[in-house]
Amino acid sequence: MKKLSYALACITAASALGAAAPAWSAEETVKIAFIDPLSGLMGPVGNDLLRNWQYSAELANAEGWAKDVKFEIVPFDNKLSPQESVTLLQTAIDQGIHYVVQGMGSSVGIPLQQAVQRNNERNPDHPVLYINQAAVDPVQTNDNCTFSHVRLDGHVDMKVTGIVKYITENSPDTKKVYLINQDYSFGHSVAKAAKEMLKKANPDIEIVGEDLHPLARVTDFSQYAAKIRSSGADTVITGNWGSDLGLLVKAARDAGVTAKFYTFYGDNTGAPTLFGDAGTDRVYRIAAFDWDTPETQKLMEGYKQKYGGSDYWNGVGWGGIKLLAEAINKAGETDPLKVAAAMENLSVEGPHGQMTVRGDDHQVQQNFVMASWQKVDGDKVKFEQEKTGHGWRAERKFTPDELMLPTTCKMKRPS
Structure with a gap:
């Protein structure tokens, strides 16, 4: 049996004492396509980031970050290829997925951002929001900025x-x-x-x-x-x-x-x-990560417990899911473009301090x-x-x- 995450363990303990878990009615699952390398030389980093997002999604689901919404991370191995990434984007869209996470390489991030924009222009009934975890070429939130793109990490x-x-x-x-x-x-x-x-x-x-x-x-x-x-x-x-x-x-x-x-x-x-x-x-x-805060240390402990001693060295999954959950709550729905609009100038308190999505360019500002x-x-x-x-x-x-x-x-x- 897999070890429970810190938050799940806490909730289980609370339930044993008579505390009722959140009641989900008319529950919706928001699937998020994770498109990054999961094999090859960069595979170890990609797999760690995948676990980071999965861990954060489990925390969000256990703690009810988004009302009546749960999150599921769907992994796709792009092998660090821009062409493969655009193909996988279409595969995700065909599977009814409206949210995409990518970040390992602006060589992938720039064409992926363009592909998401083309999709939204050509298929307005099937829009996608691209959540950029670490592709940090400045152009993506400057001259090439798009409404359907939000960058979590600081740019170059x-x-x-x-x-x-x-x-x-x-x-x-x-x-x-x-x-x-x-x-x-x-x-x-x-x-x-x-x-x-x-x-x-x-x-x-x-x-x-x-x-x-x-x-x-x-x-x-x-x-x-x-x-x-x-x-x-x-x-x-x-x-x-x-x-x-x-x-x-x-x-x-x-x-x-x-x-x-x-x-x-x-x-x-x-x-x-x-x-x-x-x-x-x-x-x-x-x-944008502080090892020394009590909040980070709690996340580290839960992550090590769940993943057999693996290190929690990046809070991007936590920040991404938290912003997404709060934007869904603010929008009152899960339509990705309505959620993108709700994200503008939205702030959340993270383990390393406040994170704010600047409305002008969708670049997150943080410590x-x-x-x-x-x-x-x-x-x-x-x-x-x-x-x-x-x-x-x-x-x-x-x-x-x-x-x-x-x-x-x-x-x-x-x-």
Whole structure:
């Protein structure tokens, strides 16, 4: 028998004491298509994110977040292919699914957003809402914004703003920066933003190298690590995720690179194991996730219980389901376009603070945390990741206002 989640266990205990569980009448199930890689090099990250959404859906169902509505996550393996993703979108629509979650790669996110928009224009009786969990090319909530798209994670420019703020505030000795990113729109955006923002913040900082490499195809980063070492870089900024990050940091460790790594996704599944002790006080990550709040710790405990000790390192599923549930309650129905309208300027309290869907562009505004990889000490680092004896220590917390940026979005709303 599968272990119950923390919330389900609590409800079961309450029922045993005579407390009645929520009564569902005329109950409706909202199915959400999860379209991301579940196999290949990026499969481990995709499967962890899938469990994150499934766990959050179970919490929502157990606690009755949406009145008379339950949620079901339906997984689709897109193999990190844009073409496969658009095909799977149509499969989901044919199955009567009106909500889609995707996030692993703007190379997928941009065409998927366009495909959702085409569907809604051509098939107004079968609309879809695309909930973007982590595809963070800024264009998706700027020039290419669409009403049927909501982004939960901060986009590239927001995160690079945080990285540059942190470097200028806390690392005045930074002189030489190396940029290495994946060769698609997201990686290009990271490199562009880093060069522009570093120059503006401190013109004396020199970009000593820049590389773009194929997404999810490199298994040996030794040549890149050698270039970083020979450049004399004291800092590396990278948007790499999944195996592309873990293997990069591992190669840098083996090559004797001593630079600090500022990352978006240092806590992605598999990466902590690969860099291990060598990442101590050298690997940083900025994310909309705070390990230290009581709410997060409760979620972590329930997740570990349910999934056999697996780590809960991302709250995107919780935030996505919570926003969706509150928007359904506000709209009084589950029509995706009515729900999208209800999401505009909607705020919910999450484990790491308030999340607000900005109405102008459907970009969620929220707190972010810069954290460094450190040994567990029972004080500032209480939770290890991937049984490494290491975890994340919060170094700087950013309020939504600190990383909020203007948008060029000209939103076209349904008539």
